[in-house]
Amino acid sequence: MASRALAVWRNRRVVGLLVRRDLKVRYQNSILGYAWSMLEPLAMAGVYFFVFGLVFDTDRGVPGGGDAPGGYPLFLISGLLPWLWFAQSLGQAPAALISHSKLITTMRMPREIFPVQAVAAKFVDYLLTWPVLLVFVLALGGRTSAEGLLVWLPLAIAVQLVLSLGMTLLLATVNVLVRDVERFVRILNRVLFYGSAIIIPSALVLESDRFPAWFVALFQFNPLLGIFKMHHAVWYPADAPGPLVLSTSIGGAVLVLAVGYATFRRLETSVLKEL
Amino acid sequence: MGETGQTVIEAEGLGIRFSANRGRRRSLREVLVGARRGPGPRSAFWPVRGASFRIRRGECVGIVGRNGTGKSTLLKLIAGVLIPDEGSVEVHGRVAPLLELRAGFNGRLTGRENIHLVGSLHGMGPGDIQARFDEIVDFADLRGGSVDTPVRHYSSGMKVRLGFALVTRLDHPILLVDEVLAVGDEEFRAKCYAAIDGMLAQGRTMVLVSHSEADLRRFCSRGLYLKDGGLALDDGIDAVLGAYQADRCADPAEHGDAEKGTGGGDRAA
Numbered sequence: 001m002a003s004r005a006l007a008v009w010r011n012r013r014v015v016g017l018l019v020r021r022d023l024k025v026r027y028q029n030s031i032l033g034y035a036w037s038m039l040e041p042l043a044m045a046g047v048y049f050f051v052f053g054l055v056f057d058t059d060r061g062v063p064g065g066g067d068a069p070g071g072y073p074l075f076l077i078s079g080l081l082p083w084l085w086f087a088q089s090l091g092q093a094p095a096a097l098i099s100h101s102k103l104i105t106t107m108r109m110p111r112e113i114f115p116v117q118a119v120a121a122k123f124v125d126y127l128l129t130w131p132v133l134l135v136f137v138l139a140l141g142g143r144t145s146a147e148g149l150l151v152w153l154p155l156a157i158a159v160q161l162v163l164s165l166g167m168t169l170l171l172a173t174v175n176v177l178v179r180d181v182e183r184f185v186r187i188l189n190r191v192l193f194y195g196s197a198i199i200i201p202s203a204l205v206l207e208s209d210r211f212p213a214w215f216v217a218l219f220q221f222n223p224l225l226g227i228f229k230m231h232h233a234v235w236y237p238a239d240a241p242g243p244l245v246l247s248t249s250i251g252g253a254v255l256v257l258a259v260g261y262a263t264f265r266r267l268e269t270s271v272l273k274e275l
Numbered sequence: 276m277g278e279t280g281q282t283v284i285e286a287e288g289l290g291i292r293f294s295a296n297r298g299r300r301r302s303l304r305e306v307l308v309g310a311r312r313g314p315g316p317r318s319a320f321w322p323v324r325g326a327s328f329r330i331r332r333g334e335c336v337g338i339v340g341r342n343g344t345g346k347s348t349l350l351k352l353i354a355g356v357l358i359p360d361e362g363s364v365e366v367h368g369r370v371a372p373l374l375e376l377r378a379g380f381n382g383r384l385t386g387r388e389n390i391h392l393v394g395s396l397h398g399m400g401p402g403d404i405q406a407r408f409d410e411i412v413d414f415a416d417l418r419g420g421s422v423d424t425p426v427r428h429y430s431s432g433m434k435v436r437l438g439f440a441l442v443t444r445l446d447h448p449i450l451l452v453d454e455v456l457a458v459g460d461e462e463f464r465a466k467c468y469a470a471i472d473g474m475l476a477q478g479r480t481m482v483l484v485s486h487s488e489a490d491l492r493r494f495c496s497r498g499l500y501l502k503d504g505g506l507a508l509d510d511g512i513d514a515v516l517g518a519y520q521a522d523r524c525a526d527p528a529e530h531g532d533a534e535k536g537t538g539g540g541d542r543a544a
Contacts, residue, residue, distance in 0.1 A: 017395050025383045106378035107396060108355035108370065179300035269358045273293055274300070 001261065007110040014109060015117045022121040037125070038132050041084050045076050048199045052076075061201035063232065063239035070142035070235055077136045079198040082160065082231045085126035086224070087189055089164040092118055094181045096172035101275040111268060115168040123161065137235070148234040156230035159253045163223055166257030169264040176271045196224035202239070220245050223252030281332045281367075283449060283480050284353055288362030290324035291348060322348045324361065326506040328499060332448070335481040337491040337512055339519050340501035346484045347453055349501065350374065353482060354451050368480075369398065369447035373455045376438030382427030386417055386437060389426050393438075397445055407444045414440035414466065432459055443470045450474060450481040456490050468493075488516055 008015070027033035052058040053073065059066040062075050070078075096118040097104065097111070104111060136142070175181040197205070205211060205219055219225065226241045226249025233240040241249065295318045322345030330336055338346045351357040352364055354372050372378075379393040390411055394404040412422050415437040426434060436459055456467055471494060475481060485491055491498065491512055498515030500508040508518050 014396060017392060021381055021384065021392055024388070025381060028383075102375050102378040103396070105351065105356050106354070106372050106375045177300060178303055180303045269360070272357050273291075 004110060004112060008112045008116055011109055011113055015113055015120060018113070018117040019121045019124060022117075023124060026125070034128065038129065041077075041080050041129065042132070044084075045073070045080050048076055048080070049073055052199060058199075058201065058204070061204040063201055063203065063236040068236055068238070070137070070140045074136055074140045074142045074235055075201065075232060076199055077133060078142075078232055078235050079228055081129040081133055082126065082156070082228065083193065083196075083198045084129070085122055086160065086164065086227075087193070088125065089119060089122040090167060090171075090185060090189055090192075092122065093164075093168040093171040094175035094185055096168050097176055097271065097275070098172070104272070105275050111272075112169075112264070115165065115172050115264070118168050118172070119161065119164045122164065142235045144234055145237055147240075148237060152230040152233040152240065156227055156234075159223070159230070159250055160227050162257050163227070163253035166253065166255075166260035169260035170256070173260075173264045173267050173271055176274050177267065192222070192224055195219070196222055196228055198224075198228050202229060221248050221252070223249045223256070225249065227253075282329045283332050283367045284328075284330040284364070284482070285366075286326055286328050286353070286362065286364040289326040289349075289352060289359050289364050290321055290361035291352060291357060292319050292321050292360045293348075294319050321504045323352065323501070324504050326362075326501075328506065328509055330480060330482065332480055333475075333478045334497060335475055335483065335495045337495035337498045337515070338482065338484045338501060339491065339498050339515050341523075344501045345504060346501055347374075349499075350451050350453050350482060350484050366449065368449050369445075370449045370451055371397070371442050371445040371447040373439065373442050373450065373452040376435045376442070376455055378438070380426050380434060380438070383425055385425055386412075386422040386429070389437070390422075390441060393441055394444075397442065398447075399445065411437075411440045411444055414443075414470070416463070435459065436463060439467060439470075443467075443474065448479050450479055452481060452483045452485075454485055456485065456487070491516065 026037065049072070053076070059072045062068055062072050066072070093115075096115045100114050104114065137144075171181055171185065194200070202219075202225060206216060211219075226245045229239050229241040229245060230249075322343075326349065338349060340346050348357065351374070352359055353366060354370055354374065355364075355366065356372075356374075379396050380389050381392065384392065387408075390408060391401075391404055394407075394411075395401075399407075415433070417433065417437065421429070421433070426437075429437070435455075439455065450471075452471075456464065456471070459467070471481070475494065481494065483491065483494060495512045498508075498510065498512040499506055500510075500515045500518055502508075502522065508515055510518075
């Protein structure tokens with residue numbers, strides 16, 4: 001595995017080229033392209049604020065109380081932007097190899113480049129959402145802490161990168177051989193969105209007695225729960241994940257990467273024949 | 276380095292197995308049912324098996340054989356874009372692949388952006404691309420500002436010409452060519468021939484897959500004849516083409532068949 005990682009590192013220029021190509025295509029070198037790409041999360045935030053903030057009054061569940069700096073609107077935005085990163089990674093993951101089939105069957109290069117490139121491109125998209133997040137932080141009076149910026153933010157990003165890479169390796173490989181993957185991914189995307197405390201403060205599930213114990217346990221075994229609690233903890237220290245959630249999150253991400261890479265290596269020969 | 280006669284491509288007992296339902300993504304149900312039954316022996320065949328040969332620097336070798344006898348598969352194994360199931364193939368030096376000429380192009384980027392992108396993917400430095408940019412545009416015949424329009428507006432001929440122009444500007448010592456000399460009009464084809472002649476004159480090594488006897492005789496000195504999944508003959512190009520013709524005449528079933536013959540390769544040569 002180390003030698004393959006080294007091979008990808010030696011081809012980092014190619015990864016960079018493909019990432020830059022994706023950005024160029026996505027934003028078409030224009031401010032308007034960027035504005036378009038931000039419209040979706042903003043519209044989503046508006047809708048969820050209406051439904052959950054106003055209609056269902058979720059404010060009472062915001063970590064640190066309803067009058068925590070930033071309130072429910074910042075909680076929404078600070079969850080939705082990294083969620084968008086995850087959802088787009090997951091949505092694109094099945095295509096990571098198939099969409100480059102001509103390149104893969106013509107040019108010899110380590111095939112890991114393509115999943116890595118897909119993950120990197122989505123990560124850059126996420127970094128570009130930060131200006132919008134900061135506007136909301138300023139406008140809503142959000143506050144962070146040293147722990148939030150130095151521990152939870154880098155850890156959230158690192159764990160999410162590991163999970164995205166594992167997921168992309170796995171789905172991209174399987175999708176070349178089996179055709180139901182894309183459909184499955186669409187359903188998974190929806191389930192994980194509501195199942196991962198992105199717009200719902202996790203306390204509403206974890207500290208409620210309305211749910212059976214097995215459900216609460218299952219809820220905590222979702223690696224995304226910890227990742228998004230960390231994203232939220234940057235602005236809401238009260239949302240910092242405990243040891244159980246933190247370990248299922250890190251452990252889950254590492255496990256997905258291990259399974260994804262093993263699948264990729266095992267099926268690489270067949271994938272090349274099918275592309 | 277650089278001495279004629281040095282081996283640059285070395286295949287040893289090379290073989291690859293395809294399953295019969297290749298090229299068709301299965302549904303999850305089929306995969307699960309198939310896994311329980313286990314892969315039947317009928318469902319696999321070897322388009323290439325037990326092929327051993329060496330190609331020396333500066334040689335131009337033509338691969339000859341009927342449709343579906345693994346010519347392109349062999350080329351892809353040499354290019355390193357397929358992994359063999361048996362044996363090995365070693366290639367010393369970078370490969371310029373004239374296999375799928377549109378590989379790497381992005382329809383939404385302009386011709387100019389694509390030249391920089393695909394050139395870099397093939398390992399050209401920014402300086403090289405700058406220096407050869409006009410040459411590439413001239414060769415591809417992208418007149419009247421079309422180099423600054425998105426490639427999705429190009430005709431398929433323009434795309435293929437651009438791909439050919441780019442790959443033939445590479446300095447890589449090994450050239451793999453799959454049936455692409457048949458592209459474009461008379462004038463462009465003449466330019467392609469001249470470009471290949473020029474590269475061969477520089478002492479580069481070429482492996483060519485073609486159905487055109489004229490092309491094979493023009494460029495190649497040596498031929499590899501693939502038959503029934505194995506390497507049947509490795510000899511001078513005239514001898515190889517002679518054997519191929521003799522087999523074609525001897526086997527009347529061959530006449531008029533275009534896509535058949537993919538299943539006949541269970542025997543190792």
